[in-house]
Amino acid sequence: MMRRLALLLCLAGCSLQPVYGGGRTGEVSSALSSVEIAPIPDRAGQVLRAALERNMGAGGDKRYRLEVVIREDTRGFGVRGDESITRERLSLNARYRLVDLANKTAILEDVARSDIAIDVVRSNEYSVVSAESTASERNAEQVARQILDRLGVFSGPGNEAQPAATERVAEGARPVDCCRPLFRSDESLVRERARLFGRQVATDLDDPFAVVDLSASVVADDTARLSDEASAIGLMVQRKLIRIADAADAMTPAVETCLDNPNVANLTVLQAGELPATSKLRKLMEAHPRALAVACYPEDGARLEQWLDAAAAERGLRLERAARDALLAYGGGARDILRSELDKLDLYTGGGSVTLDDVAAVCADRGEAAFDSLVNAVAGGRLAEAVAQLQRLQAEGEAGIAMLRALLRRIWQLREVRLGMARGAGAEAAVKALRPPVFWKDTAAVTAQAGTWTLEKLDRACRLLLETERAIKQSGSAGDLLAEHALLVLAHHARR
Structure with missing residues (x-):
């Protein structure tokens, strides 16, 4: 299943501010220099810690501590007839948290991951060992960059994490705290936030008069199509919602034409896969004053629990701890699945307390x-x-x-x-x-x-x-x- 990232084209001028604006004296750089890094065991941990220290700066009062726990894994694939492997995938998973030293509480928790595949030549064991060592170091460098980017967003204007800023924009607040997007993704969260943005224009997202769905291939083949749809006057609505669920670099010229059209009055929401820094579409979205790029981070832990409790409370439900844990495990962190199960529980229980037995009775059977x-x-x-x-x-x-x-x-x-x-x-x-x-x-x-x-x-x-x-x-x-x-x-x- 392709993982996705939501991008929003917004006519309200959103001033996209670079995370590291101001250089070493900027707000983010100053905040990063106040973070001490706890020791990280193992060779990969040492490389990761060194990469973080190089980029976070030294000196200054240490007000925060970054704690990182890593796990390395190696798996073989490309199995020959004699059961020997021809390729290995080395992965590095890091779970980290930022702790406020003043009150010893975690103010940010997240995960980072990198994996690299290498060739396995059993006739030359030295080359395999060397390749594994190099891949391990590259994984550590990649994870360090992800952590630094995440801390940069968290330390940016308003000192709020990107997902929280996204919720404020979707609820109608002025998008003044938009930061340079980080292109990690959570498909369920993308759908959730795409709906939030869309409902600012269309109350009913299934209304054919209010919502226009386009494919990336159609937009890429006809450069003027997106601009025409975005500037078209609705028959029965004041503004229309234009949605593209499979946005890609091939449609960048069409998106640029749309953004440069002064007559555009409708809202356009794009959903794209993970875009590298070299992506033309990503560069355009980050640089254009009429575009807003929103990163959707995978959610877990306390943030997802808080959302689930709030969503249950909206339906008059109160989840017992065991019931909440069961729902989170069942939904795998997917908001749309969890929302659907909450709706079923609302009908089943009629409101009030939800027990583990209620979840067992209501949750749909899985495919396996x-x-x-x-x-x-x-x-x-x-x-x-x-x-x-x-x-x-x-x-x-x-x-x-x-x-x-x-x-x-x-x-x-x-x-x-x-x-x-x-x-x-x-x-x-x-x-x-x-x-x-x-x-x-x-x-x-x-x-x-x-x-x-x-x-x-x-x-x-x-x-x-x-x-x-x-x-x-x-x-x-x-x-x-x-x-x-x-x-x-x-x-x-x-x-x-």
């Missing part, structure tokens, strides 16, 4: 729910139950490969949990840290399974599942028997 009982039976070593679930799924016409892949996903989850436990985390904490999160109904089962599956057993299980799928594709009619054999073998191993 049909395999959950089988996966939990096999991974839990319950052989008789695994046989019964296999027979049920076979009677329903489910393919053997689909069952294998459902179990393989659980094996990979358990492997991530065991790696987290090896780094010192408890089983429950390691399960909670999984991304995407484990569905709340499966949390206890995954935690228990992590205690019985070692990394060695998980690696063997992964190989068996992949080999079985390959054999099924080659065998034709024997597929279900091969899948059944592999699943029951793994259920037996889980009991040991």
